Amino acid sequence: MAAIETARMMAELDSLLCGSSFSSSTPTDMSSSISASLSSTPPTTVDSMSLASEPDLAKPESITASTIEAVMPAPETPPEPEQHESGQQTPVGEDAIVVAEPPLTPVTEPAGRPRRARSSLPVYNIAKLAGTDVHGRRRSKGDAVLDKRRRTISDGTLVDDRGDGGAGDSIDALAKATQTTQTEIDASDANRSTTTLNTPRSARISKKPSSTSTPAHLTRRATRLSGASTENLKTKLSALTKRGKRAIEKGLSRVPRELMRLQDTNEFAHIDTRPVRYTVWSNGKYIEVDPTKGSSTPEPPRKKVKVDEKAAKGEEKIETDKQEPSAPVAKKPCGKKWLDKGLYAGQEAPIDIFKGLTAQEKKKLASIPELMPSGKPNHALPQPMYTGLRILINGRDFKLPFDVCNPLPPGQPKPTAYRTMTKNRFVGNATSYWKKTPHFEDFASRCVCKPEDGCGEDCQNRIMLYECDETNCNLGKPQCTNRAFQDLQERTKKGGRYRVGVEVLKTGDRGYGVRSNRCFEPNQIIMEYTGEIITVEECERRMNEVYKDNECYYLMSFDQNMIIDATTGSIARFVNHSCSPNCRMIKWIVSGQPRMALFAGDRPISTGDELTYDYNFDPFSAKNVQKCLCGSANCRGVLGPKPKEVKPPKPAKEEKKTTKTASKSSAKASTKASAKGSAKASVKTSTKTSVKRKLKDAFDFDGDDEDDAKTVKKRKIRAATGLKRSLSSASLKKAKGVAKTAAKGAAKGAVTTIKRSVSSISVAAKKKTGLISSKVAKAKAATTKTKTTTKKTTKKTMTTIRKRGSGSGAVTQQTQKKSYGKKTTTATTAITTTNPKIAAVPSRSPSLTIVAAGVSASSSTTLVAATTAVMTPASSPKKTTTTTTMPPKLTLSSGKTSARKLTPSRKAIESGLVLVGAVGQDPPA
Numbered sequence: 063m064a065a066i067e068t069a070r071m072m073a074e075l076d077s078l079l080c081g082s083s084f085s086s087s088t089p090t091d092m093s094s095s096i097s098a099s100l101s102s103t104p105p106t107t108v109d110s111m112s113l114a115s116e117p118d119l120a121k122p123e124s125i126t127a128s129t130i131e132a133v134m135p136a137p138e139t140p141p142e143p144e145q146h147e148s149g150q151q152t153p154v155g156e157d158a159i160v161v162a163e164p165p166l167t168p169v170t171e172p173a174g175r176p177r178r179a180r181s182s183l184p185v186y187n188i189a190k191l192a193g194t195d196v197h198g199r200r201r202s203k204g205d206a207v208l209d210k211r212r213r214t215i216s217d218g219t220l221v222d223d224r225g226d227g228g229a230g231d232s233i234d235a236l237a238k239a240t241q242t243t244q245t246e247i248d249a250s251d252a253n254r255s256t257t258t259l260n261t262p263r264s265a266r267i268s269k270k271p272s273s274t275s276t277p278a279h280l281t282r283r284a285t286r287l288s289g290a291s292t293e294n295l296k297t298k299l300s301a302l303t304k305r306g307k308r309a310i311e312k313g314l315s316r317v318p319r320e321l322m323r324l325q326d327t328n329e330f331a332h333i334d335t336r337p338v339r340y341t342v343w344s345n346g347k348y349i350e351v352d353p354t355k356g357s358s359t360p361e362p363p364r365k366k367v368k369v370d371e372k373a374a375k376g377e378e379k380i381e382t383d384k385q386e387p388s389a390p391v392a393k394k395p396c397g398k399k400w401l402d403k404g405l406y407a408g409q410e411a412p413i414d415i416f417k418g419l420t421a422q423e424k425k426k427l428a429s430i431p432e433l434m435p436s437g438k439p440n441h442a443l444p445q446p447m448y449t450g451l452r453i454l455i456n457g458r459d460f461k462l463p464f465d466v467c468n469p470l471p472p473g474q475p476k477p478t479a480y481r482t483m484t485k486n487r488f489v490g491n492a493t494s495y496w497k498k499t500p501h502f503e504d505f506a507s508r509c510v511c512k513p514e515d516g517c518g519e520d521c522q523n524r525i526m527l528y529e530c531d532e533t534n535c536n537l538g539k540p541q542c543t544n545r546a547f548q549d550l551q552e553r554t555k556k557g558g559r560y561r562v563g564v565e566v567l568k569t570g571d572r573g574y575g576v577r578s579n580r581c582f583e584p585n586q587i588i589m590e591y592t593g594e595i596i597t598v599e600e601c602e603r604r605m606n607e608v609y610k611d612n613e614c615y616y617l618m619s620f621d622q623n624m625i626i627d628a629t630t631g632s633i634a635r636f637v638n639h640s641c642s643p644n645c646r647m648i649k650w651i652v653s654g655q656p657r658m659a660l661f662a663g664d665r666p667i668s669t670g671d672e673l674t675y676d677y678n679f680d681p682f683s684a685k686n687v688q689k690c691l692c693g694s695a696n697c698r699g700v701l702g703p704k705p706k707e708v709k710p711p712k713p714a715k716e717e718k719k720t721t722k723t724a725s726k727s728s729a730k731a732s733t734k735a736s737a738k739g740s741a742k743a744s745v746k747t748s749t750k751t752s753v754k755r756k757l758k759d760a761f762d763f764d765g766d767d768e769d770d771a772k773t774v775k776k777r778k779i780r781a782a783t784g785l786k787r788s789l790s791s792a793s794l795k796k797a798k799g800v801a802k803t804a805a806k807g808a809a810k811g812a813v814t815t816i817k818r819s820v821s822s823i824s825v826a827a828k829k830k831t832g833l834i835s836s837k838v839a840k841a842k843a844a845t846t847k848t849k850t851t852t853k854k855t856t857k858k859t860m861t862t863i864r865k866r867g868s869g870s871g872a873v874t875q876q877t878q879k880k881s882y883g884k885k886t887t888t889a890t891t892a893i894t895t896t897n898p899k900i901a902a903v904p905s906r907s908p909s910l911t912i913v914a915a916g917v918s919a920s921s922s923t924t925l926v927a928a929t930t931a932v933m934t935p936a937s938s939p940k941k942t943t944t945t946t947t948m949p950p951k952l953t954l955s956s957g958k959t960s961a962r963k964l965t966p967s968r969k970a971i972e973s974g975l976v977l978v979g980a981v982g983q984d985p986p987a
């Protein structure tokens with residue numbers, strides 16, 4: 063019965079260890095289970111019929127010896143082959159059979175595919191019984207399992223650090239595999255209860271009775287640390303890997319002989335035969351451990367560091383090592399640099415929060431206990447000085463000081479609906495007009511920039527206000543910086559108010575205006591001024607017929623024969639005038655088409671700024687003069703042309719003198735003379751040739767200068783000449799009268815009487831701008847450059863030779879001073895004709911005239927052509943003549959671009975025209 067009891071216990075043990083398939087089966091089910099497994103069918107435990115007939119079998123706890131007897135095969139019955147394969151039935155007593163682990167004798171594997179039932183055989187799994195098999199499972203389940211170090215032998219004795227006889231017992235069990243069952247059970251430590259097996263390993267370790275503990279002198283020590291050599295078999299066996307152990311557990315007899323031999327090697331057993339040196343690393347550095355200090359194991363560096371930290375903090379004083387002569391020196395905590403050098407530079411630790419407050423604020427602060435400081439400076443996270451304190455004291459609502467993205471609030475008044483146009487459209491004969499202009503073809507001339515230049519200031523295209531593209535750029539898009547309109551397109555193609563960057567606003571007194579919605583860099587393109595490009599005739603027709611009742615006209619002179627009508631156009635038409643503008647309106651030729659755009663001035667533009675440019679308004683008639691409400695300090699008082707900027711020039715003789723001097727004298731003398739002379743001469747020529755001068759002179763006053771009044775009076779007598787002759791003397795008289803009135807400070811009454819409906823805006827002539835001093839300086843620079851040109855190193859000097867019409871036969875050389883933002887260029891022009899048409903050579907440069915003639919301007923058959931730029935005679939003598947015939951093409955010449963200037967266009971050659979180069983250049987054959 064004792065044997066039966068043992069068998070029953072073993073059955074319970076197995077059922078607990080082997081999972082659910084065995085939990086409801088009794089040992090009697092083993093055969094059926096085996097056969098089921100062998101036939102590759104799902105494991106069957108007890109068939110329902112037998113359960114029904116024998117209800118007791120359904121309850122494992124009700125298993126009795128008689129039951130076992132009933133179902134177990136008789137001891138005499140020879141076991142089936144399958145049973146022999148996996149285990150051997152060992153008779154235990156008379157009534158029960160206990161299946162024991164087979165002996166070490168190898169068992170031949172049956173042919174065919176492996177039988178999966180083998181693993182589930184109800185054999186006594188020593189690993190299970192020893193409790194070591196649980197480890198793998200628990201690890202795989204993610205359980206925290208005690209870290210098991212490699213088992214080694216100390217002093218030739220196998221010592222198990224767990225002390226529970228795990229692996230050692232297994233080996234013992236293997237050695238005694240052929241002994242009796244009782245011995246086997248004893249060896250497998252079967253006296254442990256199932257509860258013990260189910261408890262966590264750590265708990266079992268702690269519960270281990272002290273009697274079984276290993277003597278102190280045999281306590282396991284790190285062999286590696288001691289440096290002891292481990293070479294005996296037991297050591298090898300104890301240090302076997304998991305796989306090796308498993309193989310042993312399953313029976314060494316099954317292991318092939320070769321493997322058995324391999325197991326004897328150190329490599330297989332992962333045994334270090336040489337002592338392992340213990341290395342210490344601290345702060346990334348290797349610390350040499352003195353081997354003469356014996357086997358004393360140094361403290362792990364991690365621990366030491368921890369102790370050091372604690373000691374440094376002063377929180378806890380721990381004796382790290384008694385052997386150490388002195389405690390580690392506590393490091394002084396290093397302060398955070400950003401407290402001194404970054405955000406809080408110059409700020410004292412905010413101990414005294416009352417500092418800097420007014421008496422009233424101090425009183426208030428004292429009444430708020432929450433704001434009282436703790437008394438200790440917050441080194442870890444101090445606030446910037448006085449941050450929010452005043453706000454907290456005064457109880458204000460928190461508000462950002464400035465709305466960076468500063469769009470206008472919704473509900474703004476909007477201009478009455480108008481048709482928008484994002485691209486210019488030629489109307490009527492304007493196309494043919496445009497095609498006749500030299501720019502139509504000139505723009506295609508390729509620049510000669512080098513990559514390091516990036517099509518900068520010296521780019522010929524830029525100088526001529528031709529935008530670079532694939533056809534005319536020597537560099538290509540990545541390196542070219544002369545593609546403003548392309549940049550604009552890139553920026554705005556996705557839409558969005560911040561990309562577009564402008565919005566219409568309603569001003570207090572000037573109707574609608576435009577303000578920026580983002581920041582713009584100096585000279586950055588802002589928006590394009592688009593509309594219908596019409597001829598002068600068409601413009602007159604529209605003004606007289608279509609717009610006669612309008613208050614505002616959006617007409618701007620585009621070229622000498624063309625006008626851009628933005629009545630249908632972009633919102634750039636709403637940009638107002640200012641006498642101190644922050645923008646410029648400039649015309650460019652882009653891909654052979656004329657385009658106009660608003661550019662930022664020389665200073666950056668911030669979000670929310672109103673965008674303005676100087677209309678250089680040409681009222682065309684005194685009736686059209688409007689009072690300027692720009693409010694700038696230097697406001698001219700009325701919307702009119704830019705004031706005269708230079709004093710009357712010296713006689714023309716000096717100009718000639720200068721020319722001669724410059725051409726013959728030394729370089730130095732030439733520079734000086736031409737600098738002064740050309741500046742003066744240029745002013746004079748400008749005075750003579752500018753078709754707008756009369757009107758400008760009329761407005762050339764500063765309000766309180768008596769001389770101004772005299773000048774106006776004088777000029778009133780003088781007859782108008784040039785293109786302005788068409789301006790009636792009555793109109794001029796009235797305009798001057800307005801100016802005079804304004805000069806006396808009584809402009810208000812006079813101006814208000816003027817009909818606003820008639821507006822004529824003269825824009826630009828921007829580059830003629832520049833004060834006298836700057837002109838002299840520029841002229842000087844121009845002369846210097848001319849001199850350099852003589853030496854074939856001139857830059858920025860451009861000779862423009864142009865023939866205006868077949869009948870005129872005139873030779874025109876112009877010198878124009880242009881300054882677009884950062885770019886200052888010089889073009890040399892000498893007017894050698896009195897033909898006013900030639901004076902009105904399309905100057906795309908500095909002067910754009912916006913013309914918006916009103917109903918009363920019907921008499922203005924000659925709408926002002928836009929050559930109000932400073933017209934100077936040759937600033938350099940060598941630039942003047944040598945011209946016989948002109949090509950129809952505008953040709954550049956500069957020292958830098960000799961290839962271009964020396965190569966006449968094919969068309970020019972074909973037409974028999976001769977290109978004339980610049981000074982020092984022989985005309986091409």
Ligand SMILES: C[S@@+](CC[C@H](N)C(=O)[O-])C[C@H]1O[C@@H](n2cnc3c(N)ncnc32)[C@H](O)[C@@H]1O
Nearest residue numbers: 572573574635636637638639689690691692821
């Ligand atoms: C091209 S429109 C500009 C947009 C215009 N403010 C509107 O509401 O449509 C030109 C007209 O605006 C007005 N204007 C622009 N700038 C001005 C200024 N500084 N002072 C007075 N009126 C101005 C003048 O009536 C001018 O004829």
